[in-house]
Amino acid sequence: MTRKLTMAQAVSEAIAQEMSRDPEVFVMGEDVGKYGGIFSATSGLLDKFGKDRIMDTPISETAFIGAGIGAAADGMRPIVELMFVDFFGVCMDMIYNHMAKNIYMAGGNIRLPMVLMAGIGGGYNDAAQHSQCLYATFAHMPGMKVVVPSNAYDAKGLMMQAIRDDNPVVFLFHKGIMGLSWMSYFEGSTNEVPEAPYTIPFGEARIVREGADVTIVTLSQMVQKAVLAAEELAAAGISVEIVDLRTVVPLDKDTILRSVRKTGRLLIADEDYLSYGLSGEIAAVIAENLDSVALKAPIRRLAVPDVPIPFSRPLEQFVIPQVSAIVAAARALVAAPQPAISLEETHA
Amino acid sequence: MTPSNAQLLWMYQTMVEIRDYEETMAKVYLEGKLPPNVQKGLAFDIGAGPVPGEMHLAAGQEPVAVGVCAHLRIDDTVVGAHRPHHFAIAKGVPLNEMTAEMFGKDTGLGRGKGGHMHLFDPAHKFSCSGIVGASMPPACGAALAAKKRGTDAVAVAFFGEGATNQGAFHESMNLAALWKLPVIFVCEDNKYAISVEKSVSTSIEWNSDRAVAYGMPGIGVAENDAVAVFKAAATAVARARSGAGPTLIEVKTDRYLGHFQGDPETYRPKGETATLRKNDPIPRLGAQLRELGLLDDDADKALRKAARDRVAAAYDFARKSPYPKPEDALLHVFI
Numbered sequence: 001m002t003r004k005l006t007m008a009q010a011v012s013e014a015i016a017q018e019m020s021r022d023p024e025v026f027v028m029g030e031d032v033g034k035y036g037g038i039f040s041a042t043s044g045l046l047d048k049f050g051k052d053r054i055m056d057t058p059i060s061e062t063a064f065i066g067a068g069i070g071a072a073a074d075g076m077r078p079i080v081e082l083m084f085v086d087f088f089g090v091c092m093d094m095i096y097n098h099m100a101k102n103i104y105m106a107g108g109n110i111r112l113p114m115v116l117m118a119g120i121g122g123g124y125n126d127a128a129q130h131s132q133c134l135y136a137t138f139a140h141m142p143g144m145k146v147v148v149p150s151n152a153y154d155a156k157g158l159m160m161q162a163i164r165d166d167n168p169v170v171f172l173f174h175k176g177i178m179g180l181s182w183m184s185y186f187e188g189s190t191n192e193v194p195e196a197p198y199t200i201p202f203g204e205a206r207i208v209r210e211g212a213d214v215t216i217v218t219l220s221q222m223v224q225k226a227v228l229a230a231e232e233l234a235a236a237g238i239s240v241e242i243v244d245l246r247t248v249v250p251l252d253k254d255t256i257l258r259s260v261r262k263t264g265r266l267l268i269a270d271e272d273y274l275s276y277g278l279s280g281e282i283a284a285v286i287a288e289n290l291d292s293v294a295l296k297a298p299i300r301r302l303a304v305p306d307v308p309i310p311f312s313r314p315l316e317q318f319v320i321p322q323v324s325a326i327v328a329a330a331r332a333l334v335a336a337p338q339p340a341i342s343l344e345e346t347h348a
Numbered sequence: 349m350t351p352s353n354a355q356l357l358w359m360y361q362t363m364v365e366i367r368d369y370e371e372t373m374a375k376v377y378l379e380g381k382l383p384p385n386v387q388k389g390l391a392f393d394i395g396a397g398p399v400p401g402e403m404h405l406a407a408g409q410e411p412v413a414v415g416v417c418a419h420l421r422i423d424d425t426v427v428g429a430h431r432p433h434h435f436a437i438a439k440g441v442p443l444n445e446m447t448a449e450m451f452g453k454d455t456g457l458g459r460g461k462g463g464h465m466h467l468f469d470p471a472h473k474f475s476c477s478g479i480v481g482a483s484m485p486p487a488c489g490a491a492l493a494a495k496k497r498g499t500d501a502v503a504v505a506f507f508g509e510g511a512t513n514q515g516a517f518h519e520s521m522n523l524a525a526l527w528k529l530p531v532i533f534v535c536e537d538n539k540y541a542i543s544v545e546k547s548v549s550t551s552i553e554w555n556s557d558r559a560v561a562y563g564m565p566g567i568g569v570a571e572n573d574a575v576a577v578f579k580a581a582a583t584a585v586a587r588a589r590s591g592a593g594p595t596l597i598e599v600k601t602d603r604y605l606g607h608f609q610g611d612p613e614t615y616r617p618k619g620e621t622a623t624l625r626k627n628d629p630i631p632r633l634g635a636q637l638r639e640l641g642l643l644d645d646d647a648d649k650a651l652r653k654a655a656r657d658r659v660a661a662a663y664d665f666a667r668k669s670p671y672p673k674p675e676d677a678l679l680h681v682f683i
Contacts, residue, residue, distance in 0.1 A: 026496070052496070058526065063519035066485020067492055070503070073475065074425070074493035093516075097479050098486065106468035106475075107459030108680035142681050167682045 002192040006179025008040035010193050011117075015042065015079060017197045019049055022077060025163055028064055029081030037085050039119045039178050040169040056107075061091035065116065067101050072114035077163055084117040085134050085172060099168045100143030111166040120148075120322055121174035121221055121271055124183050128304035128308035131222070131316075133270075138170045138279035139248040145169045145202055146248040150177065150223035151189045154246055157200030164199065174221040174271075186224030203250035207259070211241035214330045215259040217282050218269040219245040222321065226269055229326035238334050248278065253285050257293060260286055264296035265333045269326050274303035285299035297333050302326060349581035351575060352641055355418050359574045360637055361411040362417075363630050366434045366656040369443070370605075372659055373433070373450070377403045377525050377609050392610045398667065399450050401463055404431040407628075408572070408604035411629045412536050413438040415577025416504055419585040425490035425503040427483040430465045435476070435506050441469045443662035453669035460672045461680065480541075481514030484533060488520050491531035491588075502530040504590040509598070510541025510554045521562040521596065530588035532581065533596045538603040538645040542614035559596040569599040574633050602627070613625035 005013065019025045026049075027042055033056040036043035046054045056066040061082060068080040082088060095116065103112050122131030139146045147162055147169060149155040155173065162169040165230060172326050177189035208223060209230055216226045223244045230240035246251065260266045266286055268279040281299040286293055302321035310316050351359065366549040380386075380397030387393060394401065406413070409431070417438035420426065428435040436446055441457070449456030456465050465478035473490070477483055487505035494501040510533060511517055524531045535555050539546055552558070559566025565587070567580040577599055584595035602624040606613050613621075637643035643651075 044454045058519070060519035060523055062516045063485045063488060065522040066482070066516065066520070067489035067523065068488020070425070070427070070486030070491075071493040071496075072489070073470070073486065074473075074490050076496065078489075090515075093479055093482065094485060098477060098482060102468065102475070103683055104680050105458050105466040106470075106680075107461050107464035108683050109458065110468055110470050110475075112683060145682070171595070230464060 002194045004190055005193040006154045006156045007149065007152045007173060007191045008043060008178040008180060010156040011159050011173060012043045012045060013193070014156045014161070016045055016048055018160055018163045019045070019053060021197070024075065025077045025079065026053040026055065027079045027081070028057050028068065030059055030083050032056060032081050037081060038182060039173065039175055041081065041117060041173065049332045052130045053328055061087060062094050065091050066098065068093040068114050068116070069094060069102070069112065070110045073102070073110055078115045079117060079163065081116040081152070082116060082118040084130050086129050086132050088134065096141045100141055103167065104143055112168050114168045115162045115171050116168065117171040117173065119175045119191055120172045121176055122309045122316060123176045123221070125311055125313055125316060127311040130166055131309040133172070133272040135172050135220075135248050136272045136281070139278070143168065144249060147171045147202065147218045147246070149173065149246060150220055150244050150264050152179070152193050154200060154206070156193050157198050158246065160197055160292045161199040161202060162265055165202075172220070177221045177224060186221060188224040188227055189221070200246070202247045203252050203254040204246065205252035206246055207255070208242035208244050209240065211239040211263065213239045213263055214265045214333050215241045215243060215263045216267045216269055216326065216330070217243045217245065219248065220271065222269045222271050225321070225323045226326055228323045229330065232323070232327050233330050236331070238330060240330060249331070251281070254339055256282060257286055260295075261293050264294055266295070266299045267326070267329050267333055268299070268301045268303070269321055270301070270303040271320055272303060273306055275306050276299065277303065279303045300329050300333055302329055331341045349452050349579060351418065351578050353640065355578070356633070356637060356640070358628045359418055359578065360630070360633050360643070361655065362414045362438055363574065363633065364652055365658065366410045366413065366437050367407055367630060368655050368659045369433060369437060370405040373399070373403065374605060374609060375404055376435070376663060381618060394610065395420070400452070402607040403464060404607065405605045405609065406431050406434040406603070407603040408624065409536055409538060410434050411572050411574040412506070412534065412599045412601050415574045416532070416534055416581040418578055419581050420504065421501070422472060423499070423501045424482075425473040425487065425501070426506070427476070427487040427490070428477070428506045429480070429483050429508060429511065430478045431508070432465065432467055432476035434501050436467055436469070436474055439474045441467065441474050443658060444665040445627040447662040447666040448669045451666040452671065453666055453670065454672040454676070455665070455669040459634075459680070479509060481516035482609065484516050484520035487531050488524050488529055491524065491529035492527065494530055495527075500530070500587055500589045503530060504532045504534060506534045506536065506539065509535055509537040509539075509546050509555060510544070510549065511535070512558065513549060519572065521558070521564070521594075524594040525562040525564045528593035530591065531594045532588055533594060534596040535596065536601050537598055538601050540603065540607065540615065542607040552600060556598040564589055564596060565593050566596045566598070569597065570623045572599065572601045572627065572629050574629060575636070575649055641660040
């Protein structure tokens with residue numbers, strides 16, 4: 001049986017089902033109990049499982065993320081919420097020097113089945129310290145699987161997979177697709193979700209929509225923007241294929257390559273920072289395979305143009321790629337091959 | 349609680365073994381690192397020789413390791429710091445695999461991927477970290493796991509006095525006391541955070557006084573003495589096992605060697621190490637054992653030879669072990 005769930009409901013249902021199945025699974029973080037998680041990822045779990053398994057923590061991210069590492073090394077399966085991904089700065093040592101590296105430094109002799117989940121993304125005027133995506137930052141440092149779902153169905157299956165994985169998994173949900181009652185969201189993210197448990201393997205991108213003219217490689221909330229852009233482009237006679245990466249580590253290079261070989265045009269739509277990040281990595285995948293990919297136009301990238309996320313609405317809307325920017329960039333790609341134009345122009 | 353005869357003997361023998369291990373490493377570590385076998389103009393080459401990289405040795409600090417670990421079982425967790433050998437040996441980590449790890453060999457605990465600051469032995473529930481202050485949060489997690497499972501296992505976090513001004517220390521103290529975690533925080537005050545004296549870094553004389561701020565007992569051990577540490581740890585471990593919560597212990601101990609090998613130690617007053625060595629805790633415990641009739645010259649000689657043989661065998665094992673294949677560097681990012 002399926003029913004429509006928001007992404008937040010799907011995440012909390014996945015956690016609940018895994019907690020019912022496996023007594024070693026527990027949740028800790030700030031406001032995960034009575035509040036149900038600031039972004040509702042643990043909504044209703046306290047009533048079901050009690051405070052010993054749904055643990056509100058002090059505002060001590062180093063201590064409780066480190067405690068998650070210690071509990072995971074001992075064989076438990078903690079799900080630890082770092083409320084906003086932006087807060088990683090106060091506890092990054094535990095994340096990248098310990099959670100990410102311990103398995104490697106142990107020569108594979110330990111397991112570290114831990115999920116670190118956090119809210120990402122902007123679009124609701126929360127400014128520079130509460131609006132970043134940063135998935136590429138985690139992906140850049142070896143030792144963390146990085147999961148970035150775009151919709152409720154995927155979120156449930158990917159969360160169940162994350163909990164069962166013996167490696168550390170960073171699970172990043174975009175606030176603007178959680179289906180919260182207090183933040184506008186992209187409704188495409190709320191979809192049919194089976195009640196029964198299921199997993200989605202990591203490293204398998206999803207073709208959201210098949211098309212012939214342009215491949216849009218994207219993830220998270222930007223998938224929903226790309227879908228809206230694709231509809232507009234279809235009306236203009238441009239056929240778009242959308243690849244939802246779903247996981248950044250591992251990265252499904254095969255699906256990217258297959259799609260770009262077919263369309264010959266690549267637009268990367270990303271809400272993380274432009275330079276040294278995800279969009280550059282995807283472009284490199286193509287560049288390294290130009291012997292088997294015939295590009296009809298230079299690759300184009302849409303991303304936050306290397307500035308912190310500004311507060312004011314027109315400023316924020318300008319730096320975070322919008323549907324209109326995706327449409328404009330795809331149109332430009334389909335026009336005759338030309339040198340890349342600047343970000344400012346794509347946003348105009 | 350005073351140690352039993354068997355515990356006294358175990359502490360003595362283990363301290364002897366640790367000292368032999370560290371002094372052997374101090375020699376082996378220098379192989380290939382000194383002129384004339386290094387680049388012209390260098391006094392020392394840290395990346396050369398069979399044991400490259402940094403090396404932090406714990407000669408002099410043995411009482412802290414044995415006084416605490418005498419109370420521990422194999423299912424208790426120990427998380428050490430960047431100077432970890434004495435804890436590892438006292439926790440029962442096998443010498444062969446531990447030494448091979450420091451040589452970067454395929455037979456090492458981490459197949460050569462960790463080195464001496466990153467020893468992981470899940471069978472003995474031992475791990476350590478090269479980041480100051482990082483032992484405490486994971487120890488809280490191991491204690492949390494024990495509590496959730498309803499076992500009476502405990503966890504110990506060892507760290508130096510330099511770590512007590514890290515946020516990780518204060519966050520972990522609060523979390524452990526708040527959740528009544530079966531964890532024992534053991535601070536080794538060896539006076540120096542590398543070169544910075546405690547008086548320059550820390551607002552109070554005894555870190556154990558900080559325990560009161562978190563509603564847990566704090567015990568200060570003024571003597572670098574195995575029996576004194578044993579007694580303090582007895583109370584703390586019993587408290588943790590009974591479910592009453594954490595304790596902070598601080599031990600005034602002595603580091604006989606540099607922060608790392610090759611440390612010029614210009615920050616030490618002249619003759620300090622020689623003075624410290626006059627108060628060596630190993631002969632002091634040996635004398636106590638003799639008074640109790642637990643040790644004589646022959647037994648001491650035999651015990652020392654046995655320790656020396658075990659240590660020599662471990663270094664031999666490490667030397668003879670193969671290196672990993674270079675491309676094995678690509679393995680074990682994930683399992």
